[in-house]
Amino acid sequence: MSTRELVVLGTASQVPTRHRNQNGYLLRWDGEGILFDPGEGTQRQMLRAGVAATDLTRICVTHFHGDHSLGLPGVIQRLSLDKVGHPVHAHFPASGAHYFERMRHATAFYEQADLREQPITEDGPIATGKVSLEARRLSHPVEAFGYRLVEPDGRTMLPERLRERGIQGPDVGRLQREGRLGHTTIEDVSVHRPGQRFAFVMDTRLCDAVYALAEDADMLVIESTFLAEDTHLARDFGHLTAQQAARVAAESGVRQLVLTHFSQRYPDPARFREEAGAEFDGEIVVAEDLERVQVPKRRSSPAGHREP
Numbered sequence: 001m002s003t004r005e006l007v008v009l010g011t012a013s014q015v016p017t018r019h020r021n022q023n024g025y026l027l028r029w030d031g032e033g034i035l036f037d038p039g040e041g042t043q044r045q046m047l048r049a050g051v052a053a054t055d056l057t058r059i060c061v062t063h064f065h066g067d068h069s070l071g072l073p074g075v076i077q078r079l080s081l082d083k084v085g086h087p088v089h090a091h092f093p094a095s096g097a098h099y100f101e102r103m104r105h106a107t108a109f110y111e112q113a114d115l116r117e118q119p120i121t122e123d124g125p126i127a128t129g130k131v132s133l134e135a136r137r138l139s140h141p142v143e144a145f146g147y148r149l150v151e152p153d154g155r156t157m158l159p160e161r162l163r164e165r166g167i168q169g170p171d172v173g174r175l176q177r178e179g180r181l182g183h184t185t186i187e188d189v190s191v192h193r194p195g196q197r198f199a200f201v202m203d204t205r206l207c208d209a210v211y212a213l214a215e216d217a218d219m220l221v222i223e224s225t226f227l228a229e230d231t232h233l234a235r236d237f238g239h240l241t242a243q244q245a246a247r248v249a250a251e252s253g254v255r256q257l258v259l260t261h262f263s264q265r266y267p268d269p270a271r272f273r274e275e276a277g278a279e280f281d282g283e284i285v286v287a288e289d290l291e292r293v294q295v296p297k298r299r300s301s302p303a304g305h306r307e308p
Contacts, residue, residue, distance in 0.1 A: 002030040004196070004295035006221060009038075009045035011260045011287045013225050014067050021045050021289055022067040023261065025221060026055070027198060029131065029149065029295075034058045035075065036147070036200050036221075042071030043078055049290050053082040058089045058127070062202040063144035064096035073106040079113035087114040091126055091135065093143045094119035120145050123209075131195075136213055138204035140238040146202065146213045151195035161189040194299045199254075202261060205238050206248075214252035218296050221287075222248070223261035224272055230265075242272040246279035254280075255296050260287040 009024030016022050022039030026046070033055040035042075046052070056079065061069050079088055092100050097119050104115070120126055120135050127133040132152075135145040157176070162168065165184050167175060175181040175189070199217040201210055203225075214220050224242035226234040234241050240248075242259055249257040257280055259272050266272070273286045285293050 003028045004030065006219065006258065006293040006295070007049050007051055008260070008287045008289060008291045008293065009042055009049060009051070011262060011289055012039075012067070013223075013261045013263050014065075015264045016041070017264050019289065020262065020264075022070070023202070024071060025200070025260075026051050027149070027200075028055070029198070032057045032131075034060055034133075034149075036060050037062055037068040037202060038071030038075050039067045040070040043074035045289070046075075049292075053078045054084050056084070056088055057086065058091065058133075060133075060147050060200070061090075061092035061096075061100070062138070062146060062200070063093060063140060063142050064099040065142065065203065068202060069099065069103065072100070072103040076104055076113070076115060077107075077109045079115060080109060080111050084113050087116050089116045089118055089127065091118050091120055091133075091147075093145055094121045095143045136209040138201070138209050139207040140203045140205070144203055146204065146209060147200045148213045148217075149198040151197065153195045154193045155186055155190035156193045157190045165189065196295065196298060198295065201240075203238055204240065205235060206240065206244055210240075210248055211252055214248050214254055216253045217255070218299070219256045219258060219293070220249055220252075220254045221258040221260060224259040224276070225261050225263050227266060227271055227275055242275040243279055246276035246284075249276075249282065250280045254282060255299070256283045256285065256293075258285045258287055258293060 005028050007026040010021030012020035021041045023037040024042040025036040027034040123136045125134050132150045134148045138144040138146050179186045197217045199213040199220045201222040222245045224245045225239040226241045228241050228243040269286045276284050
């Protein structure tokens with residue numbers, strides 16, 4: 001059975017607290033393990049959360065502020081120490097390539113892992129396959145990109161309809177590949193299956209890219225550094241409030257809103273939920289360190305796609 005979940009490794013912003021580590025998020029998506037924004041202490045948080053270096057297939061860095069990237073040296077060296085046998089792709093803003101290089105070789109170690117650097121220079125797809133990974137430039141004092149994972153729509157085969165038409169074994173695969181087998185079309189024996197979407201939005205002011213990343217996301221992980229009472233600080237320092245994040249979710253058709261990246265100035269996380277709940281009536285998660293958040297089950301097929 002496929003696993004699709006977010007493992008929260010850290011939820012603090014620039015300054016960690018007694019209860020919140022700096023950023024770190026692992027998205028388990030079937031066979032992929034995508035580590036987003038490993039801040040300081042990520043390697044230890046991985047241990048506490050039961051995440052192994054061998055689980056990682058990609059590392060995605062939104063930008064090169066310390067709370068989003070200072071965990072890279074330990075994570076990168078751990079890939080070699082644990083002799084991870086598969087390639088690990090690293091995505092990050094190309095303008096920060098010199099920072100990535102410094103952290104990749106911050107100290108002496110025996111490099112064995114196959115770490116493949118893939119700097120980002122522009123908006124668009126950065127990896128394709130069963131799912132597409134996309135990046136879009138955000139609005140922050142340093143260059144920053146948000147990420148979006150998109151699974152294409154597909155078809156769910158209906159065993160009872162296949163049996164009615166005597167289709168079995170290799171013929172099922174042939175029908176899926178070619179769309180027709182004799183007088184039977186793929187639509188005759190299957191229903192539309194909406195693909196799932198995941199969005200990751202960190203340090204940014206409100207901008208068009210935030211909405212583009214969030215559009216129809218099943219899960220939106222988004223920074224909410226400030227509360228609305230400090231909107232001027234959010235604007236000045238290139239961040240979002242919980243209110244703004246929730247409005248984005250409401251206007252973009254998001255199903256599950258995961259708030260994170262909290263300023264240490266707010267001791268009560270309940271205020272973030274309260275503020276977001278006034279704008280968004282979907283599921284709200286105020287992220288906690290070491291929490292596991294399941295990606296919602298697939299959306300139902302739109303009425304127009306429900307074949308009789």
